[in-house]
Amino acid sequence: MLDKFAVARALRELGTFLELEGENPFKVRAYENGARAVEAVEDLAARVESGRLTEVPGIGEALAKKIAELHRTGTLALLDRLRAKHPPGILELLQVPDLGPRKIAALHAALGVGTVSELEAACRAGRVRGVKGFGAKTEERILDGLRRMRERATERRVLLADALAVGEGIVAHLRGEPAALDVAVAGSTRRGKETVADLDVVAASRDPGALSVRLVGHPLVARTLARGGTKTSVELASGLQVDLRVVPPEDFPTLLHHFTGSKAHHVKLRGLARERGFTLSEWGLHRLPAGVRDAGSEEIAPDPAAKVPIESEAALYSALGLPFIPPELREDTGELEAARAGTLPEDLVRLEDVRGLVHCHTNWSDGRASLEEMARAAEALGVEYLTVTDHSVTASYAGGLDVERLRRQWDEIARVQEKVNVRLLRGTESDILEDGALDFPDRVLEQLDVVVASVHSRMKMDEDAMTRRLVRCMSLPVFKIWGHALGRLLLDRPSFACRVEEVLDALAASRGAVEVNGDPRRLELEPRWLRAATSRGIGVVLSVDAHSVRDLGYLRNAVTVARRGWVRRRQVLNTLGAEEFRRAVRPVG
Structure with missing residues (x-):
């Protein structure tokens, strides 16, 4: 079976x-x-x-x-x-x-x-x-x-979504052990890295052996790699390695912080701790003896009597004179400097801030659910609006709609709207053609609420040609949202070549927005380019690129990517209500 x-x-x-x-x-x-x-x-x-x-x-x-x-x-x-x-x-x-x-x-x-x-x-x-x-x-x-x-x-890397699914399952399994006082996923998975090499899980318990037995008995475990003391390593049937570390509850916050990483963040934070008279490790924060803080890089064995009680990660940062730094930002990309200067963003976008689901496909093109099924699912999730953006005519391989079918879809949107409370916005995912044009006439696009413009073909153009293609598209009055911007498929296809800074300049000039695509295989724009975009005043749209009811949950992935790119709530267009969002992205000829 x-x-x-x-x-x-x-x-x-x-x-x-x-x-x-x-x-x-x-x-x-x-x-x-x-x-x-x-x-x-x-x-x-x-x-x-x-x-x-x-x-x-x-x-x-x-x-x-x-x-x-x-x-x-x-x-x-x-x-x-x-x-x-x-x-x-x-x-x-x-x-x-x-x-x-x-x-x-x-x-x-x-x-x-x-x-x-x-x-x-x-x-x-x-x-x-x-x-x-x-x-x-x-x-x-x-x-x-x-x-x-x-x-x-x-x-042997895996997608973030797959690592999260496995990690959350293992956490739930370990929490079934009475000796488990706290369990959490750590490592690059917790930081939201797009792909993951292995899975780190940390736990608080007075009986680490009991949790080790529980992990080894998980049905997905194929073999035990190492076992002893506070650490157990196993390999799952998929090949993914899982490392479990268990400490007493009083050490759990610093263990979680340490194994969340990143290494570069920790190196800099340990230096800051030393400046302030502490030594920091997975075993806790300890006060250094007087006069030791300037003793160079030599490691000092912590004195158990000098241990500072730490009840949470927030308390750890506070003890060092810093505000809490969210896991998604801990990559040594300026977060510690911003924290010290008081400029760390405190209003990073959250899942509960998002009011609309953008970039949704139905069985009119290559989606697997009907328009009504998608609408009812969105309504059940409690969002205010959903954009219907099926593929356009050029995407024949995906059942793309020509103008006649698009108009028939508008009729169905109107019929379904009478049955649901969630606002349905009519749109398209229009192909950016080789010359930078979109594949529907302006007179058609102007009748839509939302146009997501994406490259689906000719991705091997040279850097100059692709840059011209994108810049020209962004100069069109009907252009509004740049979809899955650089075309990558994680673990499969790299981003296409273009001069991203030049394209972002054109996007800013057009007053358009960039999509953060929540499809687990895409997760773009990557953080560095998101920061470059928002620094230019470019708006962000968190999208699901959903092809089924289940895919509406991809919003969580988009939020994670946005947070890694330091995106604030006010910079995300679909934190607006339906009518405000529509006014912000409606194509205008």
Whole structure:
């Protein structure tokens, strides 16, 4: 019997094989949609046994039968046939950046390439450039993609959202142990880094052994790496390493602070502590003996009798004469200097500040839920408004809307609006074309409430061309929101090349806004560019880029990224009410 994640992997594998065989794109996408739907189901076994799978949005009769067969038997006849038909290494080739199913099929037919090693050998021998549709530049890009692929495999990083989900599950599991007095996720996960190498968990207890036993017994743990004293390290079935550290409750605040990091933040903070007559470590804050603070960099063993009681992280900073510094800011990017100068932002945006969900797709394009389902879900979350921004005509691969379908969608928005209290704003995610134009006429865009302008194609343009493309788009009167700004996909595709400072200058001149995209694979703009944007007076929109009801929860990710970029509540446009937000972003010809 397969669990829901194994079923989802099998569905994606099936969709990939069908794509390799040139199957209808809509059918291929149905398997990806089905995989995501299965991952979101809480009670897969119960739904399979009761025949209620088709109640899940995105799962029809045919797909439900395949899911049930996979869940019950662990296999699927169609998938077995496709596995036997294709070379064993063909799926790994799909992990190579910029190498899609059509190119793989062409290389397999022309050169017999069926594995990553065969592909690399063919590139290095210069044979790939001789295949129709390929060239020397393509060959170079493939080799670069293989290099990045190896780097990812070595680093074994995971997305922040995945680390958070695992971490919160482990914290809940450990809290089930009576000896656990407090448990929290620490490390780069707590700071909100976009990707995570391992997971740090800290706990307060008088019985560290009991928590160690509890962690080792977690169902996701594949093997124990180390165990003893106050530390336990395990490896999960996914390959992610989890390190648990346990201390007495009086040491928990400083332990949490220490293992939250970052290292650079701590180095500077320890220097400040020493200036003020203290030594700081994971074991607490201790007063230094008189005359020791200027004794250079030599480490001084703390005197237990000189320990300063610390009840919280806020109390730790206060003892050093500083305001509390949120975890998201602890990267040594000026936060300690700002704290000492009294200029640290105290009003960083919070989840509860956001009043509207922006950048939402429905099943009019590549979303998996109907417009009404998305509206009712937004209403249940308690937000005031939701923007309907399905893909535009150029995005045919995603079921993009032409003008006629867009107008029909407006009619449905009006019908659904009569059934819900949440305000529905009509919009589009319009493609930024190669020349910087948008792919709907101005006369159409001017009738919308929201236009998110995004690059979805020609991402390999050189820096000059891409910069011109973006700057021209931002000069358009109908331009308002720059969507998933630099086009990266974490652990997969780097940002495209452009002169970001120049683009931000153009964005500021246009009085447009930049999106902070909460999709776990995107999480952009990155903090340094967000700070550059807000320093220019550019407004920020926190978006979910949602393709399902479940994805509306991506707002949490967007808030985290914004906080890492020092974004304040007043700088976020969707902290405004519906009508104020609409006036701020409405395209004007």
